[in-house]
Amino acid sequence: MSFTSFSFLCFYVCTLIVYYLFPAKIRWVLLLVASVVYYLLSGNSILILYPIAACLAAYAGICFMERFEETKKRRAALVVVVLLLVGSLFVLKYVNFGIYTINGIAGIFRGGRGIISGFQFLIPLGISFYTFSILGYVIDVYNKIAEPQKNFLKLALYGMYFPAILSGPILRYREDGEQFFQPHPFDYKQVTFGFQRMLWGFFKTLVISERMKLIVNTVYDNYADYSGIYIWIATICFALQLYTNFSGSMDIALGVSQTFGIKLPENFETPFFSKTIAEYWRRWHITLGVWMKEYVFYPLLRTQTFAKLGKRCREKFGKKRGKQLTTFTAMLILWFTVGVWHGGAWKYVIGSGLLHWFYIVMGELLSPAYKKLMEKCHICTDGKGLDLWRMIRTFFLVNIGFVFFRADSAAAACHMLASAVRIGNVGALLHGSLFSLGLDFIEFTIAIVSLLILFTISLLQQKIDVREWIAQKRIIIRWAIWYALLFYVILLGYYGPGYSAAEFIYQGF
């Protein structure tokens, strides 16, 4: 059940009304029931057994850890839960990735024929999100930094909370968990702010993302027919499509949650204003970055293997280089994991993982030379012009990764990048061919105006809380703004021919 479908709106409104009719103390029970119903209605209902099984495994592990104090026994329980959760994620999402990779290599020697056949699995929706939320919690209980939840139903609500289960944000129990079970009295401001956030999400998704999708699909589905400037336009459109789609779905998820009085963690912070790749990853899919840092990167660096590697590298290459080398090696594993999380295909491993590792490593290695160059050329490194250049550079580098993300395969992405270099066809745009990519002049103008609105609000968000700012205005202005946005979405939301609710790209992950 997509957030932009009519059925979701009906489901949500009914849930909200019943939620506030329930006694405050047991409102969490209603949220659990709603979450189960939502999952059952969102796809193949039998697949609900997967998230339930994941919650059961976590609950059993937590109860075991609670009963025994000995580190060995607690660790054994943790290992079993990690194996069960990561194992099911691996089997369902990545077995075929391994098989296709082996077949690809074998095919070189066997004239294109593979040696193993792939499996057909029904993958439960949101598996990567609920697995990480639950896994992080079990690890925190093991590390004694999160309270063990003794009520299975409460744990199930945390693991299956409907606004977050399909596309995140990835939750952290020690920060977000307890509020699910606290009584939340009706708060007019929270409810109206939630509606406003949802409306902003619908604007991003239905007005912008769905329009961008048309241009992207035209070029990427027929990539052999396009080169040069068309590939760049389609890729920039994809960056905007993905951002408005994913951050729009987060606005809806956070807005829905806010109307229940529950604050979910932010997942985006205007990432395209980032000046470096590292900063970009602190502002794009924030909860995934935090999760990876805390549960993959830190523990990896603290293993005996990395401690030994660090010591050896420092002895051999000196303190600074040795430290860098160890960090880069750990980052390689981290970015491979980030890439694999996005999907079991090399296009994800490269486009959302290894390429970004390469950027960060090169950035670190070239940083001293870059600083020297700036000094030699007497360029002020704090200037706004240089900041703008850094933002454009970062956006460009991120877009190279997006070519891999969106293309059919890593090979197709390489083909597209090779043909994107031939930018001699810029002039073709002046003859109106831009409007042959899926959006006519009027649709294109709506897209540009909407992007300008998004850009302006994003700029404002850097400095102020826009909803609070609007809330301080006189009632007529306030209502005029929100009604204008509502009608803008209703009238200009792209529903297209044979409309079906907008799909959320990250929902399949």
Added chain:
Amino acid sequence: MTREAAYEKLNEVFRDVFDDEEIVVNDSTTSSDIEDWDSLEHINLVSAVEQAFGIKFSMGQVVTMKNVGEMVDIILGQVD
């Protein structure tokens, strides 16, 4: 070990890790007070502190300690 002695040793570790002889830390020092103290250096720092004091932080402590004061509390708890 006294708190003062712990700080004396800790200052040396910080100066070595961050390559800055001027660093002086106290109870309220946080990552925002030292320019290069990011998430990467945090792990390097923790490893260096463990080595210098012959102690071991748990993963929970590594991710939840909020300032140097909390770090010293943990160190003194293990050294004594």
